[in-house]
Amino acid sequence: MQGWLRLSHRNNFRLKYFFVLSVLLFGSINFAHADSSGLDPKILIDEMSKASRDLNYDGVFVYHLGKQMDTMRIIHKAGEDGIYERLISLTGNAREVIRNKDKVQCFYPEDKKVVVDKSRLGKLVSTYLPNPVDSISAFYNFEVAGEDRIAGMDAWVVNIRPNDKYRYGYQLWIEKNSHLLLKSELKNQLGVTLEQIMFTQLNILDDIDDALLQPSISGKDFTWYNNVKHVSFKDDSDKQWQVTSMPVGFFMSKQEKEAMMNSHMPVEHFIYTDGLAMISVYVEKLLEQEANYQAGLSSFGGVNTYSTHIEGYQVTAVGEVPMATVQLMANSVKSFH
């Protein structure tokens, strides 16, 4: 340190420069250290998936999408007979979503409306794979990028960077003890955050009182729309559909004809995944008055959608992937008899 003091005034600039440089260097050494401390980012992510599913917790998080910001409370119970979850919007309309393994109920107090639908809980796409995170290694880079503190708890920061322009990246903050997800950012190729959630408070509990899982809205003079016991459609279509082009690494994990609200016919639904990103492709017969209307591209936070018409059907791709990907996949849909 003696030597530093003898530096003349003129060398001040150089000294500052050196300081900045050393901070940068030490910073990167710190990151490297975090990665080499025996923490495998993929194992952390697997642990996080398990914790989010298997623990009981009650927390409040901020949801940020474009210019919109909302606060929500989530109550999650992992009982013997499956998962019970309740999500309550704390800002704007007091919407609530309650779901278990059988059904999802969405309460819309502003419209005095309850929509009940079949639950897709447990119909996991990626966890069907024996080793979910390993299967996506080829298309993403994983690293433990450092440490941070969220909602008063210490977290590991894990980066998931895509290797090509057909996927988005994630930055995840995983609590060090419980491995619950504390913060999550969905990022595009330029590193711009498209959508994020961050817990401001999170309590892990031994048990959750069933009363906490009841809707605060009785739904008494509400209109109920039930999509669970849907009348079966007459399906006289002999058309078979196929998605013929997609980025490398995506595979089909589900194909099903689904009855959907507002649709006069069952909708052909394909789900494709690379283990992390998920893309739905819907094929639905067009109504007569729609022949000249093309919806094209639209986006909702990190979700992009693209619709096109093929032989009197509307083909729509929906997914947390860049526009190029949904466009590529929807345009590649072909029919055969």
Added chain:
Amino acid sequence: MNELNKEQLSAFIDGEHDGEYMLDKLIHDEDMKATWSRYHLIGDCLRDNVPEKISNQISTNVSHILRNEPTILAPVTKRFSIKPLAGFAIAASVAMLAVLSIQSGNEIDSSSSAAPVIAATTVAQPETFNFSEPQVLPAAVKESDTPESIANQRLNNYLMNHNEYRSNVGVNGILPYARMVTIESQE
């Protein structure tokens, strides 16, 4: 320019003269400006503080650039913007608080209620902010049967359906779940 003025100017440069008076003079007197920059150059030479090349036109260049710079008019956007000028950042954050407090009151009238709130906070230039209808509370507009509304409703269904499947996936399970609450409802 007389000797007295030169003396005063010299004193001003050394920080020993009433600044406001001299500044006023400097702005209006070309001769004095020239002397002022000469004095500074002399001072710099004495202190060995001179670069290899000297431009005696810096002040002219700067004023030329300033004169030709386009006037920045803050655009009136739908939602208030904190981009335009650094000074506006503080104003915007105060305005943001105002919006938040109105929203929590849940009685929003875009034009009439916003104006008095702004006035009360005594923030400069409130007219640059335009309070829009909040996105979070969409009016319950009955959808008609136009192709566009049919397509929109269908897209909403797809988004809900997709997010329901998506919310199972552990990597980002809560995000799609949050979307379900935020997406507009459909019948």
